Amino acid sequence: MLAGKKFQVPLFSSSAKIKGWPYVIAWCHRISGLLLVAFVLFHIYAIQSLGFPDRYNADMKLYDFFILRILEWALSIPVIFHALNGGRLILYESFGVRDDRSMIEWLFGLAILYVAILGILMLMGTQSVSPFFFWLLVMAGGLSLASGALSKVWDRRHSLPWRLQRLTAAFLLVMLPAHMLFMHLNPSMAKDAEAVVVRLQSGFMKFVDLLLLLALVFHGGYGLVSIAKDYLSSRALTVGLAVLIALTMLVAAWAGIRITLTV
Amino acid sequence: MRSRYSITLRIKRYDPDRKRSWSQDYKLEAGRILRFTDLFRKINNELDPTLAWNSSCEHAQCGTCAVKVNGKPLLACELLVENAVAFFGTTLFRVEPITIAPVVRDLIVDLEKAYERIEKIKPYVIDPVENPHPGNAYQVSPRDLEHYVEATRCINCFCCATACISSHRGFMGPNAVLASVVRIMDPRESAKAERLDMLYSDQGIYRCHTSMACSFVCPKEIDVAHFIALAKAGRFGAKGRK
Ligand code: HEM
Ligand code: SF4
Ligand code: SF4
Numbered sequence: 001m002l003a004g005k006k007f008q009v010p011l012f013s014s015s016a017k018i019k020g021w022p023y024v025i026a027w028c029h030r031i032s033g034l035l036l037v038a039f040v041l042f043h044i045y046a047i048q049s050l051g052f053p054d055r056y057n058a059d060m061k062l063y064d065f066f067i068l069r070i071l072e073w074a075l076s077i078p079v080i081f082h083a084l085n086g087g088r089l090i091l092y093e094s095f096g097v098r099d100d101r102s103m104i105e106w107l108f109g110l111a112i113l114y115v116a117i118l119g120i121l122m123l124m125g126t127q128s129v130s131p132f133f134f135w136l137l138v139m140a141g142g143l144s145l146a147s148g149a150l151s152k153v154w155d156r157r158h159s160l161p162w163r164l165q166r167l168t169a170a171f172l173l174v175m176l177p178a179h180m181l182f183m184h185l186n187p188s189m190a191k192d193a194e195a196v197v198v199r200l201q202s203g204f205m206k207f208v209d210l211l212l213l214l215a216l217v218f219h220g221g222y223g224l225v226s227i228a229k230d231y232l233s234s235r236a237l238t239v240g241l242a243v244l245i246a247l248t249m250l251v252a253a254w255a256g257i258r259i260t261l262t263v
Numbered sequence: 264m265r266s267r268y269s270i271t272l273r274i275k276r277y278d279p280d281r282k283r284s285w286s287q288d289y290k291l292e293a294g295r296i297l298r299f300t301d302l303f304r305k306i307n308n309e310l311d312p313t314l315a316w317n318s319s320c321e322h323a324q325c326g327t328c329a330v331k332v333n334g335k336p337l338l339a340c341e342l343l344v345e346n347a348v349a350f351f352g353t354t355l356f357r358v359e360p361i362t363i364a365p366v367v368r369d370l371i372v373d374l375e376k377a378y379e380r381i382e383k384i385k386p387y388v389i390d391p392v393e394n395p396h397p398g399n400a401y402q403v404s405p406r407d408l409e410h411y412v413e414a415t416r417c418i419n420c421f422c423c424a425t426a427c428i429s430s431h432r433g434f435m436g437p438n439a440v441l442a443s444v445v446r447i448m449d450p451r452e453s454a455k456a457e458r459l460d461m462l463y464s465d466q467g468i469y470r471c472h473t474s475m476a477c478s479f480v481c482p483k484e485i486d487v488a489h490f491i492a493l494a495k496a497g498r499f500g501a502k503g504r505k
Contacts, residue, residue: 018335020478020479022473022476023428023475023476025474026472026473026474026476027428029472030472093473093496094495155497159469226469229433229465229470230428230429230432230470231430231432232433233432233433
């Protein structure tokens with residue numbers, strides 16, 4: 001079925017033949033992780049103009065351009081791929097799920113479904129939900145997934161950052177795809193500064209967004225440091241780069257927290 | 264079925280005296296069940312005595328003939344011409360040394376350097392438990408053995424380490440992790456804590472990203488990634504016990 005088709009993707013097939021599909025997928029996970037870090041940083045920068053509704057609305061007008069709409073939609077590909085594959089890795093490593101082939105089929109099946117649903121919602125652009133209700137459900141889902149992972153990854157032998165990265169991964173697995181879905185249910189949800197500001201007056205919404213922000217910044221930062229450690233052998237260079245990454249992520253976190261709390 | 268093939272080996276060469284590397288084509292007529300080590304020998308005998316390569320047992324038991332063929336790390340003594348043509352769908356084969364240690368000459372790498380990582384994790388029983396039957400060999404129960412016997416087949420050919428996504432700078436490598444996990448699962452070993460400290464470190468399992476290339480290329484068909492994941496889950500005992 002799905003796997004049969006997948007095994008013929010020209011660009012990836014030669015690499016898969018030599019080192020297997022999970023290897024190709026590991027590279028895709030890494031590249032999508034890097035893309036997501038770049039996007040998160042850009043996104044935090046972009047919402048800084050929420051303090052100036054006119055500027056924010058003007059910025060958001062840019063998204064009326066067809067090509068940017070397509071890019072916005074395409075962003076869901078790395079998001080859902082990285083999220084579901086992260087889930088697959090945690091299932092394999094920490095939950096002992098060894099039926100990896102069918103996990104890969106699920107990964108692709110669910111990812112395609114999500115990207116399609118998001119596209120349809122973007123085209124309709126007329127749905128509206130109560131933010132409180134939506135996020136109450138999603139938070140319940142995100143927190144229960146994280147607590148489900150907790151018992152499996154919280155082995156004290158593991159380094160604390162590693163445990164936290166797995167925990168944030170389980171939490172983000174629900175929160176991030178939901179965040180994208182929510183923002184595209186109705187264009188005004190995200191593109192009208194006033195609507196965003198009104199929503200953020202609720203303490204609950206502030207709490208949700210801050211938790212999401214902290215999880216993103218930590219998870220992405222740890223991911224970058226982990227990649228650096230794969231490539232660098234000099235300890236001084238590794239520590240230097242880790243400090244640089246941590247500072248960047250702290251600045252991003254601070255900017256995000258500030259705008260969330262002050263609008 | 265064809266009985267002979269006209270093939271080309273494009274071999275990456277390195278001359279340590281002039282510090283020069285280049286790739287050289289050797290055109291050969293080869294019978295279908297010649298192995299790649301046979302082809303190297305044929306090159307030495309018929310075309311170029313200066314080509315340097317490594318092998319010892321030529322029965323897939325020592326791991327010294329590991330090379331990369333068209334990017335895939337494998338044992339040259341196990342690869343038959345007809346299988347290579349069928350698998351890669353070509354008669355042109357790029358042959359390169361494995362990438363886990365500096366090249367000494369042509370296809371030969373510094374295995375002593377490669378073994379340094381294995382030695383670091385002490386691939387033997389560090390501190391044996393008391394033998395309940397002194398004077399006899401220690402008896403490991405078949406039920407205990409079943410959980411890790413597959414991993415004891417490792418010959419340290421470093422194919423897995425060559426394929427690994429983790430670039431091998433900081434990482435001890437899949438086979439070193441495997442060797443350590445085996446000794447943790449081994450009831451004769453008492454120095455488990457020392458081993459766990461080595462595994463749960465930046466040079467250990469945190470460098471592994473479950474790309475499973477190790478399992479995919481292992482010539483001894485060991486599911487290396489499975490054992491590394493057991494270490495991540497802390498499940499070293501029988502039936503997933505902690
Ligand atoms: C949406 C839910 C997400 C899940 C379930 C998830 C899961 C994971 C997991 C399990 C890993 C570890 C892979 C490994 O063993 O190396 C990882 C790595 C990584 N993640 Fe995520 N992640 C998510 C979202 C994100 C986001 C939003 C970002 C960007 C801010 C991100 C950036 C990274 C990076 C850079 C890495 C390192 C990749 C590597 O080492 O190759 N992830 N993710
Ligand atoms: S695990 Fe397999 S590929 Fe790796 S060194 Fe051992 S035998 Fe070779
Ligand atoms: S599973 Fe881990 S050790 Fe094996 S090749 Fe992938 S990253 Fe390397």
